[in-house]
Amino acid sequence: MISFFYLGIILFLAGAIASLIFNQRAKGFAYILTSIGAIFLAIFGVLLLSSPPVNILSISITPILEFVFRGDTISGFFILVISVITFSVSIYSVGYTKGMANKGVLGFLFSIFIVSMYAVVLSGNVITFLISWETMSIVSYFLVVFDTQEKSARAGFIYALMTHVGMAFIIALFLILYKYTGHMDFAGIKAAAGNLPDAVKTMIFIFAIIGFGTKAGIVPLHTWLPEAHPAAPSNISSLMSGVMIKVGIYGILRIIVDILGVGPEWWGTVIIIIGAVTSVLGILYATVERDIKRLLAYCSVENIGIILLGIGASMILASNGLYKLSAIAMTAGLYHTLNHAVYKGLLFLSTGSLVHATHTKNLEEMGGLIKLMPYTAFFFLIGSVSICALPFFNGFVSEWLTYQSLLSNFQDVSATAKVAAPLGAAALAFSGALAVACFVKAFGIPFLGLPRSHHATDAKESPPSMITGMGILALLCLVLGIFPGHTIKLFSPAVSSLTGIEYMLPSGKGIIHISKTAVDLSPLAILVAMIAIFVAVVVLIRIVGGKSRVTHGDSWDCGMTSLTPRMQYTATAYTNPFRRIFEKIYFPIRSVNSVYILKPLILKSVSYTNEITPTFDKYLYKPITDFIHSIAGKVKMLQSGSIHLYLGYILITLLLLLLFWF
Amino acid sequence: MEYLQFVIIIIFSPLVQGIIKKLKANCQGRVGASILQPYYDLIKLFKKEMAFSRVTSWIFRVTPFIVFISTIVAAMMIPVITTKSSFGLMGDVIALIYILALGRFFLALAALDAGTAFGGEGSSREMIVSILVEPMIMLCIFTVAITAGSTNIAMIAEPQNFIFSPSHVLALLAFLIAIIADTGRVPVDNPDTHLELTMIHEGMILEYSGRYLALIEWSHYIKQMILFTLFIDMFVPLGIAHDTGTTGLIISSGVYSLKLLFLVGFMAVVESTRAKVRIFQIPTILGGSFVLAVLSLLTLIMVGK
């Protein structure tokens, strides 16, 4: 079983080396290697899920520097997630990177990035975790700034800085854990973590939320996400958005749920509140985006919120001793983790092929692409339907489970938790509705209607490898949606090792049944019913209406001469009502400036700009940085350039030392 | 037998629409068309030929089917005259809402497909209404669901006793407003107009004609009736049968039609006494009822059943 692991990793490293060696001549076979490696590691992950924890590797160099890699069911689950996405992204990348500037470096970073993510979820002690974690961050940083432009450099800087701040908190929390447990090894820490003082536990909880939340992108630590993900090449963005932020979730699960164990109830409440806020704000910002990749990035924020809702519910239930329900909630969380990885990966890949074909990320310049790029359009549609949690695709099942776990009746739960959970469900409903709106726009504007610019008119469909990559994920969206029972069975060991009880959702014949609340869900049945009805309907129409007669004409243009693309609704126009309604959240900045030839009679041109205020940058981060800079500015006085002053420092230092230390 | 109760909805939904129209006409002192008029319209439409815009894509063609089918599947899920139905295993009330959302999603897409300004306008406004209405409906559902300890509609409708806690009253009011908004009725939308400033639903389906239009209209009727039925099941389930005994079924169908008539009357009255509001006043109305829904949930949690 471990041989699978080694085989996979070797293949990845081989891919990395290969793509470095034949830099530009590499015909993308590095990606073939990685895709095969991904298959091996997927197998490894599945095996891990069904086996007791295994020690993979441990090298002790000095007492400080020991590399310990250990796999258990939790890491197994995440390995599975990573591998699935990696597999299709690798296949996609073969076509995507064709003719790219220094793609050899890209291939190298790609492989190392994935390896480092595997390393994170497998690391068995602090130092290993930290090294792999930061390696992951650094490599992803280099991928963000890959096209050495000013803009992406800025994005990269924000990203690197924020993850480094997160890193500081992570280091702190690990060292505190070490101080109080005396262990650097996760197993040892977990064993000793039971009798930590509550204050310490709380501190670690908070640090973990901040540290890993930064990577996962919880509000208000999400600001790097919409900057960094669009800047990276699209195959990388799909990895970052699909997988890397999940590694942040892994950290939260590993530290809070696995190591600290069942905590006080308010932890869960806090997590639910964070989740609710994150999901709603994330999708609200996504809705009004015009840059399609930023839109998707904000959607990732929303989905992280939904995942946290599941986890939080599970924690509340666990701390009230309702273990079965908590297991269900955790299932919901993990399931959504998997699903989001799949459909967000798919969406970013299809967006990638969109951008690849149109050379723009601006929705306003696209349109009518469904005719030019049918496959991409179809896969993007599937992705959208899944992310909107519409029935019989995968997002639906996990969100449904999340609802169930949030609504599962809380008997002896404190008032705050009682309020928080249903309101969390309400937030979920709200963000769900918003997601529909958001993706109607995200699919409708670029793909439907008439082309809005030459970018759209001379786009063409992507090469087969890219289509294959998307197709795999699209298929997965459907399969995970229709056969939830089998999927849940697959990763239920991870759930039980997280919640500490052997409980598996009774789900046979494609039906999920929650006995506690006597509800069932069977996407399969829904699908079958739909097909049956479809046939019935077609027959019936035939009977009633006879043979269908169709004439083709132009769209109705109110009797004007002809319909031009400029008459269509733009993305901005589409979401204008949203900006109007939620202006207390967006703080939109509208400005109409007219250029006159002869004021006020003859108007030359009118231009209209409509932006939303970057609230968090403006009101949270800027003050902090300004404060630090002002202090630095004051300190800068010290080095005024006058040597007399410097000599004065020496004198004063000496006198102070003589007076106070002697 | 009990598996076919959804057919009731499918068949009678145009009738309900007809009755509402009739009542409205009477309220406004007109004679109005016959209550069977919707049927005539549908049959007529089925027979007519269709005109497609050249701009449109396959999305435009599949949408009517998806909308119609998903609506029917939703109809299969709710108990109409008896709570005993194995279609419950397809999903619960939350699933039902999401299935309806599927139809809405595709309808909004199809509206954008023709590339006209009306389509975009309609779809955008539809989305605005839906993001306000859907959570509202959800909240009302949560209220009753937490009371019943399940989101299974049958389970919600099982307890005959006609619960009348403050939370339920609030939820009931909120749900009524939600229905008004979601079925596209005054004051939120005006189903009888094609004035571009006012229309929402009509704007979306402007490009449709012939049998596709028929499918969409019909599914619109069905959806309306589903919402009525859902209302009945959630708040006034009194009299609904628990088994498939003939007597029980007869009684419950009688009761059901009475409740339905009451609701229909209510709708008619509301529509003829209210005026259509500006699009940007809708949020204030819906927002108010949204607060009602939240309050209902909070009171339930705080006060208890």
Place this chain on the structure above:
Amino acid sequence: MKDWIDLLYIMDFVSIGILLTAISINSLGRIESWIKAYMINSWLLSLLIFFVAVKNPEHHLYLASTLTFASKGILLPFFLKSIVSQMKKTHVVETYLSTSLSLIISGIIIAIVYVSLGKGIFVTGFSSFVLKISVAVILIGLFIMITRKSAMTQILGLLFMENGVFLAGFSLTFGMPTIVELGVVFDLLMIVIIMGVFMIQIKQKFSSEAADIDQLTNLKG
């Protein structure tokens, strides 16, 4: 023949004289007089070393005293004088503080030194007394470096500090091993020479006759 030294407290007087010459700098206005003061200071230093040598017969101390006299008392002053004489313009020392104020501050410094070194009872008798004086001399040297503008005064301040250190060395331990003394003196000479070189460069680059180093503020931040 040693006892008369202790009888007449000659060494105390000499060391006090060293301190006074150091303090006197504060009130002197012309560089030439500074150099004179330094010369006297060095002579007193060598005298003190001589007395130490007399008091307990270590031959290398005689050597040290003559060495000090030769280098600090004769060689350096003349070297400095030659540099000063090259400066055509003013030989007035420009200062940041008024004479009285700088005198007061140097008084404060001396007080601090006496207080802080008074605490430890680790150095005894005569040595402790001279240690305090020498530290005071060093700090005053630093102080005049801080408050005077021209490069020359900085060199002189440095030299006063060195004298203070030597004072400490000989008073505390009756001298270092000879090689150390030689090395230190050699270092001192090197420093002064190199500083002279740089002073000339400053005069060229900054085109200021008195080599005012308060112009050297291009590098900051």
Place this chain on the structure above:
Amino acid sequence: MIGLLIFIPLITAALCYLVKNRRGIEYINLFGAAALAIAAIFPITASHSETIYFFREMFFMDAFSSYFMMVLVFIAFVAAMYSIDYMGHEFKEGVIGISELRQYYAFLHLFIFSMVFATVSNNIAFFWMAIESTTLVTSLLVGFYRSKESVEAAWKYIILCTVSITFGLLGVFLIYYASTSVYEDTYQVSRLGIIGTLKWTELREIAHEMNPETLKLAFIFILVGYGAKAGLAPIHNWLPDAHSQAPTPISALLSGVLIKCAFLGIVRIVILGNMSLDTSYYNHLLLIFGLVSMGIASAFILTQNNFKRLLAYSSIEHIGIMAIGIGIGSFWGIYGALLHLLNHAIVKTLLFLSTGRVRLKYNTTMIDKVRGSIVVLPVSGTVMLLGVLAIAGCPPFNVFLSEFTILKAAIDKGNWVTFALFILFATVVFGGIFYHFGNMAFGKPGTDIEKGEKKKEYKMSLMAIIVLAVLMLVLGLYIPGFLDGMLNSSVKIITGN
């Protein structure tokens, strides 16, 4: 063996000054540095087990100084290697003539000589002289370009360092006095009256008998004296000026070795202190100086516009980190500090060398004049960025390892204040340094700068840079056994058991 170490640089310097043609000088320089590195191997290996002496115990090498010697000779070799390209470029540009070239190499090797001398000298007074002579030599190198700024920097450098080191001499005298008092107690009175000792090895033997008060006073003077040279804030002010004005290889040596050489002097006194009664006194002083240095440096790094000065401030920060490590005083703290000494030497040298390539390309040291260097210089630019990540303490690079060790030690001691401030300052520094160098690396380069680095011309410097980069990465993931052994025995020497 130690004799070789002392004489090789001297001879090299002399030869460099005598030879007249460029190639010859360069080869002599390279071979001299190489010979020094090779010659250093034997004493290092020999002294690993027990202390070795040379010339009437005047010179010595124990594990600690051999560890330092290793760093020194390595960095010296790299710098010498790099100088060939750098100075060659300046020579071709006509910035300097052949005579300056000769002076440069002569001074370079004198500089190396004085540092070697300081490292191996057993006599603390000789150590003082060596440090002083480094000041003299390097001041000439700082003023090498004879521009207004460089003269100014040289003047400040020589004044500040000499003034402060004068206090160091006083400290040395005090220690000598303390030792005499010991012999007084033990009635070792010779014909010449009371004699003390300046031999560090002997001092270590008798340290526990010395008067702790005297040692404290001595330590204060030594700390101020060598601290200024080592660049401990707030008496660091010479450092940014000198670093920014000196030729790049010299900056690398200053930052990589010299300041640590002065730090070595402080550590040796700390060792004596550890022998005597209370260690907390010394540790507190070091901790305070370290934290102040980190704080001040971070502030200056944040608002810096000249990358060489920025690197200089980062050196201040890292000296601060070493001081903290020593100040924590536990085994792992000192271990971390010593490891950090090596890591910082490697990474900082790397940074100076790679930014030196940038400086030659853009010929400016202003940050906002440099854009897109990663496009212009693919290798150096990338390595520069990696080095920045490393210096900012990111895994998987070596600096993280030592910093983590120090943090762990601080936690072990329960020293929360240090822990918190350390992390805070380190994060601020990351922000500042990464912001500036990110701007330098990316963006659109000016049109006048031609892209690509001509490999054959700069193969020497590129080789140097790449070697350092590889080391940086390897030491981040692996600590070779002999290094670990050296560190352990050095720590034992410092903790004194």
